[in-house]
Amino acid sequence: MKILVTIKRVEDYESKIKVRPDNTWIVTEGVNYRANPFDEIAVEEALRLRDTNAPSEVVAVSIGSGAATAEIRSALAMGADRGIHVKHDGFVDSDAVARLLVKVIEKEKPDLVLMGKQAVDVDDNVTGQLLAEYLGYGQATFASKKESLESPEEKGKKPGLKLAADKKSIQVVREVDGGVETLELQLPGIVTVDLRLNIPRYASLPNIMKAKKKPIEELNPAGLGVDVAPKVKVVKVEAPPARAAGVKVPDVATLIQKLHNDAKVV
Amino acid sequence: MATILLVAEQAHGHLKKATLSALTAAQQLAQKNGGQIQGLAVGAGAQTAAQELAAYGIPVHAVEAGFEHALAETHGAAIAEAVKKLAATDVIIAATAYGKDIAPRVAARLGAGIASDVMAVVSANQFKRAMWAGNAIATVEVTTKVKVVTVRATEFAAAQKGGSAGAVQALAVSAPAAKTKFVEYAEVKSARPELTEAGVVVSGGRGTKGDFKPIEALADALGAAVGASRAVCDAGWQPNDLQVGQTGKVVAPKLYIAAGISGAIQHLAGMKGSKTIVAVNKDPEAPIFQVADYGLVADLFKALPELTEEVKKLK
Numbered sequence A: 001m002k003i004l005v006t007i008k009r010v011e012d013y014e015s016k017i018k019v020r021p022d023n024t025w026i027v028t029e030g031v032n033y034r035a036n037p038f039d040e041i042a043v044e045e046a047l048r049l050r051d052t053n054a055p056s057e058v059v060a061v062s063i064g065s066g067a068a069t070a071e072i073r074s075a076l077a078m079g080a081d082r083g084i085h086v087k088h089d090g091f092v093d094s095d096a097v098a099r100l101l102v103k104v105i106e107k108e109k110p111d112l113v114l115m116g117k118q119a120v121d122v123d124d125n126v127t128g129q130l131l132a133e134y135l136g137y138g139q140a141t142f143a144s145k146k147e148s149l150e151s152p153e154e155k156g157k158k159p160g161l162k163l164a165a166d167k168k169s170i171q172v173v174r175e176v177d178g179g180v181e182t183l184e185l186q187l188p189g190i191v192t193v194d195l196r197l198n199i200p201r202y203a204s205l206p207n208i209m210k211a212k213k214k215p216i217e218e219l220n221p222a223g224l225g226v227d228v229a230p231k232v233k234v235v236k237v238e239a240p241p242a243r244a245a246g247v248k249v250p251d252v253a254t255l256i257q258k259l260h261n262d263a264k265v266v
Numbered sequence B: 001m002a003t004i005l006l007v008a009e010q011a012h013g014h015l016k017k018a019t020l021s022a023l024t025a026a027q028q029l030a031q032k033n034g035g036q037i038q039g040l041a042v043g044a045g046a047q048t049a050a051q052e053l054a055a056y057g058i059p060v061h062a063v064e065a066g067f068e069h070a071l072a073e074t075h076g077a078a079i080a081e082a083v084k085k086l087a088a089t090d091v092i093i094a095a096t097a098y099g100k101d102i103a104p105r106v107a108a109r110l111g112a113g114i115a116s117d118v119m120a121v122v123s124a125n126q127f128k129r130a131m132w133a134g135n136a137i138a139t140v141e142v143t144t145k146v147k148v149v150t151v152r153a154t155e156f157a158a159a160q161k162g163g164s165a166g167a168v169q170a171l172a173v174s175a176p177a178a179k180t181k182f183v184e185y186a187e188v189k190s191a192r193p194e195l196t197e198a199g200v201v202v203s204g205g206r207g208t209k210g211d212f213k214p215i216e217a218l219a220d221a222l223g224a225a226v227g228a229s230r231a232v233c234d235a236g237w238q239p240n241d242l243q244v245g246q247t248g249k250v251v252a253p254k255l256y257i258a259a260g261i262s263g264a265i266q267h268l269a270g271m272k273g274s275k276t277i278v279a280v281n282k283d284p285e286a287p288i289f290q291v292a293d294y295g296l297v298a299d300l301f302k303a304l305p306e307l308t309e310e311v312k313k314l315k
């Protein structure tokens, strides 16, 4: 089967994020970049599905500036077979990303598309769902599994998504409010992954070397015939309101007294 | 005139409380765009939930047959069709797991822009929302004629009942053939209040080493919900559903107690809107103390049972 995974280049969650003084965006100088953590989980799942269903192929796609090839390379170093880079400088909203992906998918015709549930820069949590609707596909968002990340299944690197014997559908366990839901998704379909689907592998040094030779095809929005003017524009970016500093209390007796008499919450 | 369609979240006729926060957001939008609000409930029990929502003074449409399971494909299609039938210009849904799953499909079906998880209504087409784990608050502008908005429930007080009840009407929409099939739902049963609806939340982190007894005892003494950090859910110590944070649940109770939680930015993103925050951590340098109104440097296995006893004495 052919599996397409999407990778977004995002600010490293360990970097300090500060708002620009002109309130147009965040300060990007001095910030580290990396692949969106959810997308690494998507790549890991794609590799496990590929390796238990040979012959299969994993194609990693990123939309972004020239620098995003680094994140495609990181997916290739994890084990993806080839990359596609839709090159565009500047802001692309999630809707435009979804419409670009439609074009890539029409060309590639994958059986399954694996994406992160949320990009941890814009925190939108919409792209996979938009894409599924544009394509008329089914979707299973927030994919997880019943087994924990400490389970023998995870240690054995088993796929959390269960492909049917006829490869026409896949069973997905989803994290929803109040519990977990299982859906059977007809292929081709879209799955967005949550945190507890797997623990992504690290790229080994030999695989990092090998990844340098794997092909990355370069495309652009104009060539794909997609207008990337945003439907949702970011007009201002501000620092969050600061919380007033609190106090340390010496013991439980003082704490309960403060909660009861001052804050009146107990 | 603008028509704002408020989509209810309901399960078997029981209206989810987040819907009432979304209604408040809809009312704020109505003030900005002069629009009128109509409700929509979809799925098994929609009629009953519609009755409940109509008591808040808005007309509510119910789509019941053919939409039993909350599949994004079918519910999304039903909502989009309702938008067209009612000539709605704005669609508002609470940003719960249900809302996040279906709202973008509605947007794509209508060619609408979507602002997700909004915290404030700035104008008829501008909304505030958190980005980068709450490190920044963006004002976004939806440029399309029809707009879809999902609402962070904790940022809007629940609407109050008032005025005369609106009419409830059945709405006929066609159910498309779905490419997904519902297999099962495994509910995590708990006698405690629901995390996102509770007035008090007691959360445990890796510092519990998986032993949640002190957390649960304190929660029960306070009538509180239990929450957890990602570390706890990843380890399988508590259900995933209890994760508070950027990529889990957002909560804003009147009292949030974090025990054995370091206070990573991703955790803070889900609880820093709480009215009063208490942190119990044995590391005086833990970042959680920077947002805590009351910080106690202590071993949670000692402090929490003491606190539980004190709480019981007050009752």
Ligand SMILES: Cc1cc2nc3c(=O)[nH]c(=O)nc-3n(C[C@H](O)[C@H](O)[C@H](O)COP(=O)(O)OP(=O)(O)OC[C@H]3O[C@@H](n4cnc5c(N)ncnc54)[C@H](O)[C@@H]3O)c2cc1C
Pocket (backbone or CB within 6 Å): A013, A037, A038, A120, B204, B205, B206, B207, B208, B228, B229, B230, B231, B232, B243, B244, B245, B246, B247, B248, B249, B259, B260, B261, B262, B263, B264, B265, B266, B267, B270, B280, B281, B282, B283, B286, B298, B299, B300, B301
């Ligand atoms: C993409 C992404 C998304 C994420 N989303 C979330 C999210 O939604 N929610 C979330 O919570 N995290 C999230 N995280 C993880 C987050 O970065 C932290 O790793 C996590 O919150 C840490 O959990 P913790 O505080 O329980 O554990 P730790 O950071 O290990 O902290 C444990 C704390 O317990 C204290 N302690 C130990 N023993 C005791 C004791 N006996 N008594 C008192 N204190 C004790 C220690 O001093 C320490 O401060 C995310 C991370 C990423 C990369």
Ligand SMILES: Nc1ncnc2c1ncn2[C@@H]1O[C@H](COP(=O)(O)O)[C@@H](O)[C@H]1O
Pocket (backbone or CB within 6 Å): A006, A007, A008, A009, A036, A038, A039, A061, A062, A063, A064, A092, A094, A097, A114, A115, A116, A117, A118, A119, A120, A122, A123, A124, A125, A126, A127, A128
């Ligand atoms: N520019 C992009 N390039 C590749 N994938 C993307 C891009 N933007 C979003 N995605 C994918 O869509 C998922 C959800 O993103 P979002 O809806 O923006 O939060 C991410 O986890 C990615 O897998």
